[in-house]
Amino acid sequence: MPKNNAPLIQTVKLCKSYFNDELETPVLFDMDLTINEGEFVSIMGPSGSGKSTLMHILGFLDGPTSGKFLFKGEQTMQMNDDELARIRATRVSFVFQAFNLLPRTTVLDNVMLPLLYHPSIPASERRDRSLNAIESVGLTDRADFFTNQLSGGQQQRVAIARSLVTDPDIIFADEPTGNLDSTSGNQVMEVLQKMHTDDNRTIILVTHEHETAMHAERIIHLTDGRIDSDTTNFKRARASKAKSLNK
Amino acid sequence: MLLSDTIQTAYKAIIVHRMRSLLTMLGIIIGVGSVILMVSVGRTFENYILDQVETFSNNLIEVYPTGFEKFGRTTDSLTFEDAEAIANLTTVENVAPVIFIREKVQYGTEELSPLIFGSTSVFLGNYGLKLDKGRLIDESDEKSARSVAVIGSEAANTLFGNRDPIGERIRIGSRFYTVVGVLQSLGSALLQDMDTVVTVPFSTARAITGKHQLDYMSMTSKGDDDLALADIQSTLRQRHGIDNPEEDPDKDDFIARSSAQATEIIGQVTLGLTIFLGLIAGISLLVGGIGIMNIMLVAVTERTREIGLRKALGARRKDILLQFLIEAVTLTLIGGVIGIIGGVGFGLLITAVADKLLGSVSFSLSLSALLLSFAMAMTIGLVFGLYPAKKAANLRPIEAIRWDR
Ligand SMILES: Nc1ncnc2c1ncn2[C@@H]1O[C@H](COP(=O)(O)OP(=O)(O)OP(=O)(O)O)[C@@H](O)[C@H]1O
Ligand SMILES: [Mg+2]
Numbered sequence: 186m187p188k189n190n191a192p193l194i195q196t197v198k199l200c201k202s203y204f205n206d207e208l209e210t211p212v213l214f215d216m217d218l219t220i221n222e223g224e225f226v227s228i229m230g231p232s233g234s235g236k237s238t239l240m241h242i243l244g245f246l247d248g249p250t251s252g253k254f255l256f257k258g259e260q261t262m263q264m265n266d267d268e269l270a271r272i273r274a275t276r277v278s279f280v281f282q283a284f285n286l287l288p289r290t291t292v293l294d295n296v297m298l299p300l301l302y303h304p305s306i307p308a309s310e311r312r313d314r315s316l317n318a319i320e321s322v323g324l325t326d327r328a329d330f331f332t333n334q335l336s337g338g339q340q341q342r343v344a345i346a347r348s349l350v351t352d353p354d355i356i357f358a359d360e361p362t363g364n365l366d367s368t369s370g371n372q373v374m375e376v377l378q379k380m381h382t383d384d385n386r387t388i389i390l391v392t393h394e395h396e397t398a399m400h401a402e403r404i405i406h407l408t409d410g411r412i413d414s415d416t417t418n419f420k421r422a423r424a425s426k427a428k429s430l431n432k
Numbered sequence: 433m434l435l436s437d438t439i440q441t442a443y444k445a446i447i448v449h450r451m452r453s454l455l456t457m458l459g460i461i462i463g464v465g466s467v468i469l470m471v472s473v474g475r476t477f478e479n480y481i482l483d484q485v486e487t488f489s490n491n492l493i494e495v496y497p498t499g500f501e502k503f504g505r506t507t508d509s510l511t512f513e514d515a516e517a518i519a520n521l522t523t524v525e526n527v528a529p530v531i532f533i534r535e536k537v538q539y540g541t542e543e544l545s546p547l548i549f550g551s552t553s554v555f556l557g558n559y560g561l562k563l564d565k566g567r568l569i570d571e572s573d574e575k576s577a578r579s580v581a582v583i584g585s586e587a588a589n590t591l592f593g594n595r596d597p598i599g600e601r602i603r604i605g606s607r608f609y610t611v612v613g614v615l616q617s618l619g620s621a622l623l624q625d626m627d628t629v630v631t632v633p634f635s636t637a638r639a640i641t642g643k644h645q646l647d648y649m650s651m652t653s654k655g656d657d658d659l660a661l662a663d664i665q666s667t668l669r670q671r672h673g674i675d676n677p678e679e680d681p682d683k684d685d686f687i688a689r690s691s692a693q694a695t696e697i698i699g700q701v702t703l704g705l706t707i708f709l710g711l712i713a714g715i716s717l718l719v720g721g722i723g724i725m726n727i728m729l730v731a732v733t734e735r736t737r738e739i740g741l742r743k744a745l746g747a748r749r750k751d752i753l754l755q756f757l758i759e760a761v762t763l764t765l766i767g768g769v770i771g772i773i774g775g776v777g778f779g780l781l782i783t784a785v786a787d788k789l790l791g792s793v794s795f796s797l798s799l800s801a802l803l804l805s806f807a808m809a810m811t812i813g814l815v816f817g818l819y820p821a822k823k824a825a826n827l828r829p830i831e832a833i834r835w836d837r
Contacts, residue, residue: 246744246830266749273829274746285741285833289448301437302746308434351746 191258193354193387194220194243199252201238201410212238213410216252222354225381225388225421227398230407236391237359239407243389244279244357245272274302278348280358284340286332286347292319293328296346303351318346322376338369345376355387356380362397374400433751442758455727457767460809463720464771464802465778470713471801472779474706476786480793481702482695491652492558492691493524493660495668497645498684508645509672509685512638515649517667523660527651528555531637535605537630539591546587546628548604550637551650556582556615558650561626566598566613569633573612577635582613586627604632607640619792657690664688710801717805721812728816732824733835739824740832752825753818760817767813768806775802 201213212235220226220243228236241247242254245261254261256272264272278299286295296315300306306314319328322342332340341361348356358377362370378400380386392398402422406413446453495518497509515529533548549555553569556562564585573580581602588597588611597611609632618626638644653660668686669676676683739752776797783795824832 241830246833247828270743270746270748270751273744279744281833285737285744287448287738287741290444294444298742299745301441302433302742302748302751308437347745 191255192219193222193224193257194218195253195255195258196243196249197253197255199242199249199254201235201242201247202250211410213242213249216410216412218405218412220387220389222387223385224403225401226390227401227404227418228389228391228407229393229395229398229404230413232393234407235410236407238410240279240357240359240389240391244277244355245269246279270302271304274299274304275351276354278351278353278356280341280344280348280356280361282360282363284332284337284344284364286340286343288333289331291328292324292330292332292335292343292346295332295343296350299347299351306351314350315346318350319343321349321379322346323372336369338365338372341365341369341373342376345373345380349380353386355389357389359391360393361390362392362394370397433747435754438751438754439758442755442762445755445759446762449731452727452731453763456724456763456813457770459720459723459727460764460767460813461720461771461774462723463717464768464805464809465775466716466720467710467713467801467805468772468775468798469778469782470709470716471706471798472775472796473782474702474709475796475798476779476783476793478699478702478706479796480786480790481698483792490691491655491657492650493653493657493664493688494648494650494691495664495686495688496648498687510646510649510668511644512646514668514671515646517671518649518651518664521660521663521667523654523656523663524651525654526554526558527649528552528558529634529646529649530555531634531641531643532647533604533632533637533641537587537591538603539600542591544587544590544628544630546584546630548637549629549631550634550641551631552634555631555650558652559618559626561618561629562616564614564616565596566611568613569631573633574635577633577639579607579609579636580612580633581609582615582631583611584615584627584629585617586625587630588614590628604630605640653690657692661688661690713801713805717808721808724809724812725816728820732820733837735820736824736827736832736835739821740827740829740835743825743832744829749825753822756818756821757814760813763817764810764813768809771809772802772806 196216196218199213199216199218200211202209202211204210216239228239230236238247242249248262256276261269287298293312293315296318297311300311300314316325316328319325322345324339324342324346327335327339332343335343341364345356345358345361356377361377362373365373374397377388377390381388388401390397390401398404399418400421402418403415404418405415495510512529515527518524519527528551531550533550535548537544537546537548552574553571556568561584563582566582569580569582572578581604583591583597583602591597591602592600597614600611601608602611603609615627615629665679665684665688668674668688669684672685674683674685681687739747742752779797780795783793787793824835827835
C-alpha cells in the first residue's frame, strides 16, 4: 500500500547497465533521486549521459539493473506484467522525441488508444475525454486527420494529448521539442506548462536547450550517469509559489 | 481490456495494414486453393478412368500380337488356329478372334470412321454390349460370311438419325452390308466410345481383308484370371515355338492381359497422377506458406514497435496476444475459406468442361486434402503471426519500441 507521505518517485542507489552479448555497458551509477507530487523537473546533460535511460526506468518502460525504485512508496522491482501495465495505463505517461504515433490512424484514434487499456474509465467516456484532450492541445479541427497529414509540431501535440487523456500523475517528456522548430517547440512547451500550472501535474522533461529547461522549477544535471547538480530555478519556483498562494 | 475492444483493435489493425493483410490471405488462398484443386482434379480423373475400365466384364482377357516390335517379326503372330487352340482350353470361354476393317462407313451422304470389328457372335458379350433392336450376328451369318452388320447406338444415330436402321444397307469400303441389329448405349469404356462400334461376321472380315492373322482376340476366363492367363501363355508359346520359362515378356510375340490387370495398371498410373498433382499442390502450399512467413517476418520490426507502444500505453501481455491471435485467425480463416471456394470452384469448372468433352466425369472432392491444407495454412498463419508477437510482448516496452532488426 502506498504510504501517505511517500514521495511520488524515489530511487535508492539505482544502477542501470545494458548488456549486449555478455558485454556490459554501465550507464547509471548509484542514483539517489526524489521527486514529489506537483514538481516540474528538467533533466539536462551531455549526449550519452543517461538522461533517456533514467526517464525510461522512471516511466516504467524499462527496469533498473540494481538499486531501488519506489513509486508512491511501493517497490517496483517485484511487480509482474499486469501490475506494471496497470501503472502505465493509469499513473504515468510518456511523450517521446520521435512522437511514436500509430501510422495510418486518425488523431482521435491515437489519442483514444491508452483508454482501451485503462481498467476503469468506461468506454462511453472515451470519445469525450479524447476530444477534450485534443482540444487542450488546440487540434480540434484536426481530430479526423491521419497523423501523417500533420506537421511535426502538430504530431507532438497529438502525442501530448495522448499522454493527457488518462489523467496520469506524471508526464515524462524526453526531448519533446528536439525534432521541432522554435515556433512549434514553443507551442508544445506552452501546452506542457499549462498542464503543470493549471492542473498541478508532475512533469519531468529532458531537454538540451537552456531556454526550454527554464520552464521547470527544478533542474537536474547528469554527467556520465551521475547527478552532477540538482538546483532550484528560483524564477519559476517563486512564480509558481505566488500562483498557488493566490489560489 | 474488454474483449470487444480487442476484437475491434485487431480488425482496425487488419484494415490499417490492408496490403499486408491481403498478401497474407493471398498466400493462404493460393496454398489451400491449389491443393484442393489439384488433388480433387486428380481424384476426379482417377475415378473417371477406373470407371472406364470397370465397365468391362470382370473376367475379360485380351491377347495382342507384339511380334512386330521384336526380333524383326511382324504383328502377324496370332492366327485363327491359335484362337481355336485357346478355345479348347478348359479355363477360358467366349473366345472371339478379331480382325479390324479399316474403312469408312457410309449411308447416303452420312459418313463415319468407326472401329469396325470382324468377329464372332460371342464378341459383343465380352464387352457387355447388349442388343437394343433387331438381332445379333449368328452362326449362320458366320458360316456363310454374310454381309450383315450390328452397329452401336451412336453410329445408328449419326448414320440414320430418327430412321429405323434395321434392314437398311450401309457401305463399308466398296461393299454393302445390311444392318440387322442396333446395340444399347454403353457410354465410353477404356476411353473409347463403345457406342460407335460397327461389327460384322469374322468370316466376312477375313474374306474381305484377305488376312489370315488376327488383330487381337478377346475372351473371358471361367473365374480364375491367373490360371487362364497361364494356360493361354503356355499354349501360345508352345504353338509359336517360344522357350520362355522365366516369363520374360520381351521373348514372347504376344501379350495376354486381363481387364483386372489393366484396371490395376491404370489405377496405378492414375494414382501416380494424383500423387504428382498432390506434389505440385504441396509445393504451392509450401510456396504460399513461405509467402505468408515472409510477409509476417518482414512485418515483425514494425509490429514489434507497435507492440512496444501499446505496452507503453498500458497494454498487458494478454491484450497483445489476444489481439494478434484474433488477427491471425481472421486472416487465415478468410483466406482459407476463399481458398476452398476457389479450389472447389475451379475443380467444378474443369470437371464441367471435361464432362462436356468426355462424358460421365463427376467431381470428386478430396476432403482430406481440404482439411490438411486448411490445417497447414492455419498453422503457418498462427505460428508466424503469433510467435513474433509473443516474443515482442515479453520485451520491456522500450526494448520493443527501439526494435531494429
Ligand atoms: N540498448 C543499449 N545498449 C547498449 N548501450 C546503450 C543502449 N541504449 C543506450 N545505451 C548507452 O547508454 C548511454 C546513455 O544513453 P541515453 O540514451 O540514456 O543517453 P542520453 O543522455 O539520453 O543522450 P541523448 O542526449 O543523446 O539522448 C549511451 O552511452 C548509450 O550508448
Ligand atoms: Mg536521450
